[in-house]
Amino acid sequence: xxxxxxxxxxxIRKSAPSGRTLKSxxxxxxxxxxxxxxxxxxxxxxxxxxKGVEASKAAKIDRENEAFEIEKVSLSVSKAIQKARMDLKLxxxxxxxxxxxxxxxxxxxxxxxxxxxxxxxxxxxxxxxxKLRGKDIGQPLAPKKK
Numbered sequence: 001x002x003x004x005x006x007x008x009x010x011x012i013r014k015s016a017p018s019g020r021t022l023k024s025x026x027x028x029x030x031x032x033x034x035x036x037x038x039x040x041x042x043x044x045x046x047x048x049x050x051k052g053v054e055a056s057k058a059a060k061i062d063r064e065n066e067a068f069e070i071e072k073v074s075l076s077v078s079k080a081i082q083k084a085r086m087d088l089k090l091x092x093x094x095x096x097x098x099x100x101x102x103x104x105x106x107x108x109x110x111x112x113x114x115x116x117x118x119x120x121x122x123x124x125x126x127x128x129x130x131k132l133r134g135k136d137i138g139q140p141l142a143p144k145k146k
Contacts, residue, residue: 070115077121078112080138084128085110099123 031038085095085106092110096103101120108114109124121132131139 073109073112073114073116074137075112076137077116077132078110080130080132081106081124081128082110083138084130088128095127098127 028038085092088095090098092106093103096106099106099120100123105114105120109116109120118133125132125141129141131137131141
C-alpha cells in the first residue's frame with residue numbers, strides 16, 4: 001500500500017506536459033487521439049470566494065446586522081393607478097400595451113407588490129394624466145407650459 005495522504009495528487013501521463021496551450025476544438029481532439037494528457041484549468045481572479053463574491057464585499061455583508069426591506073409601491077399610488085385606469089375604461093392588458101410593459105407589471109403596481117421604478121411611473125403618469133409621484137398623488141397632471 002502506498003503512503004499517499006489525502007492531499008497528495010498523482011498524475012499519470014504518457015508524455016511530459018508541454019508548455020503550449022491548446023485553444024481550438026480541433027487541437028484538443030487531436031491531442032486526445034494521440035493519447036496526450038489534457039488539463040483544464042479555470043482562471044480565477046485574485047480576491048474571490050468559492051461563490052464568486054469578492055471577499056471584501058462578503059465580509060462587509062457579514063458585518064451588517066440590519067434587516068433590509070425593499071420599498072414597495074404605496075397603497076395610495078396603487079389605488080390612484082387603479083382608479084385612473086378604470087376611469088379611462090382600460091383593462092390592465094390594454095394599459096400595459098400603451099406603456100410598453102407587461103400586464104404583470106401593471107398588476108404588481110396595482111397590488112403594491114413591486115418596488116417603484118421611476119421610468120414606469122413616468123409612463124403611467126403620461127397615459128393616465130394623473131400624478132403618481134411627489135405630494136399630490138392622484139391629482140390631475142398640470143398641462144406643460146410652453
